Amino acid sequence: MLMDRINQRVKKIEISDIRQFDAQVSQIPDVIKLTIGEPDFTTPEHVKEAGIQAIKENVTRYSGMSGFLEVREAAASFVKKKYGVVYNPETEILATVGATEALSAILLTILEAGDKILVPTPLYPGYLPLITLTGAIPVFLNTAVNNFVLTPEMIEQAMIEHGKKVKAIILNYPSNPTGVTYSRKEVVTIAKTLSKYEIFVLSDEVYSELTYGATHVSLGEYLFDQTIVVNGLSKSHSMTGWRLGFTFAPEAITEELIKTHQYLVTATSSISQMAAVEALTKGCDDGAIMRQEYEKRRDFVYQKMKKLGFEIARPNGAFYLFAKIPNSFIQHSFDFCRDLAMKNKVALIPGSAFGKAGEGYVRLSYAADMEKLILAMKRLEKYLNENGK
Ligand SMILES: Cc1ncc(COP(=O)(O)O)c(C=O)c1O
Structure with a gap:
């Protein structure tokens, strides 16, 4: 059949x-x-206006594959101002169709059939189907035993058990579904542990702006070389329908991501990118x-x-x-x-x-x-x- x-x-x-x-x-x-x-x-009014203006000014053609330089510059300055992380907008940032396409592009770029990927659980349900599509095998790290906080011991134990087969780990904080996030000390400890292994780290930080009582600490600050940070405007600026996200990663990784991204979507919406420029610059504190x-x-x-x-x-x-x-x-x-x-x-x-x-x-x-x-x-x-x- x-x-x-x-x-x-x-x-x-x-x-x-x-x-x-x-x-x-x-x-x-x-x-x-x-x-x-x-x-x-x-979505904040001034951001909507920027989208309308983009249409009126005929910013309605393809942007370059990785997005307009202007939006990547805006993203670079936003994460620098907010989290103190420095990424080169020319070579280390990619504008994507929401965080979702960023996740697809990343997992398709790094995983091959039979690879293992560490996934702390409970997990955002969007990850597993993408892993399944690549033929990779998820290894679940149960964080429920430690109030939903991942520990270095959990990572180390999994690395002993699964060794070289492990290609990557996904982190997500603040977390969907638990709302748990990591303090600076916890981020530093996790970064130190992960730096011992030659694995990619996908850090889904899409809720970074919704951190209460402290400032979000990006893993990119402490583990730049092997981390791909995912973020976007869906949650920070209430822009779910605009479909605008980003990856932040070293140049060599970004170059590979761009290939996958190109054949998935060519580029994200030019109109949404112009709205995002407004959101990330003038709407920094929206x-x-x-x-x-x-x-x-x-x-x-x-x-x-x-x-x-x-x-x-x-x-x-x-x-x-x-x-x-x-x-x-x-x-x-x-x-x-x-x-x-x-x-x-x-x-x-x-x-x-x-x-x-x-x-x-x-x-x-x-x-x-x-x-x-x-x-x-x-x-x-x-x-x-x-x-x-
Ligand atoms: C943890 C997590 N990552 C990614 C996404 C997808 O976000 P986007 O709308 O930017 O594709 C969501 C959406 O709920 C989420 O909760």
């Missing part, structure tokens, strides 16, 4: 559990969905207002859920809480979330959607307004009062 001849690796990939669950709960009338991993703010609002919401849901009996990992970044379902309730995360959504109309994502290490947990996204969050917490409290064992 023709369909049997489809690439078997593609056949292995499934529509993400998050999307499936979200589709199911969306059918429930009046449900409050705290499922979405997308900012609920609109994120501050959003961050303040997220922080307020985080404090509210964190305190409320703690009171209700959930254990929650250090929620110092992104806009997620990863909470352990209290013992006296359904422990299977899918069943718990389905039951809660059906009975009391609050939708959370089951932790198992982020890998086995997430079983027994739920992810709550507080990218929703305060009114919704207050009502959701009332409904959750009612559910817990009525459904304990």
Whole structure:
């Protein structure tokens, strides 16, 4: 049969559990969905204007493959100002179609069938299908045993077990789904450990601007030579639909990434690039207002859920809480979330959607307004009062 001849690796990939669950709960009338991993703010007005202006001025042709120099310069100055990292915009930065295309280009560029890649779990579900497509093998590092913080010992143990087969590691902080991020000391320690091995480090820092109580520390600062940092404007400037991301990596790596990127997409949208120039230069601090609002919401849901009996990992970044379902309730995360959504109309994502290490947990996204969050917490409290064992 023709369909049997489809690439078997593609056949292995499934529509993400998050999307499936979200589709199911969306059918429930009046449900409050705290499922979405997308900012609920609109793109800042002046950034939208820059996009409109670009269209009017006919900036509607292909940019060069790696993006307009202007947008790479803007990205270089943004990360220098914010995180003190220095990248040459001419040779070390690539503008991509969101962080997603950056991830695709990177994994296709470095992985071959049979290679191993270390992936701390719970993990962002976007990584695995891409790894599957390359034929590489993920090696999961369970961080649930250490409050979702990766330790040098976990890396070292995996390197002893899997040795030279390991080509790369993916880091993601602030983390989706846990909201955990790393302090400077933790970044330094991880960098020191990774520097002992000849492996690529993909550091997905797309939530860097949503770091609470401290400044984000980029791995690029301490492990420049082997790190490819991924970032973008989706979260920092509420620009998910504009599809604008970046890779930051040494020249030799960037040269290879450009090849893959070229044949995937040619270049990212010229219009979005011009909007990004505005966002990264004049809108450098646009994120501050959003961050303040997220922080307020985080404090509210964190305190409320703690009171209700959930254990929650250090929620110092992104806009997620990863909470352990209290013992006296359904422990299977899918069943718990389905039951809660059906009975009391609050939708959370089951932790198992982020890998086995997430079983027994739920992810709550507080990218929703305060009114919704207050009502959701009332409904959750009612559910817990009525459904304990
Ligand atoms: C950890 C992580 N990486 C990458 C992405 C993709 O971001 P983008 O919209 O820039 O493609 C997301 C989106 O939710 C994410 O959570």
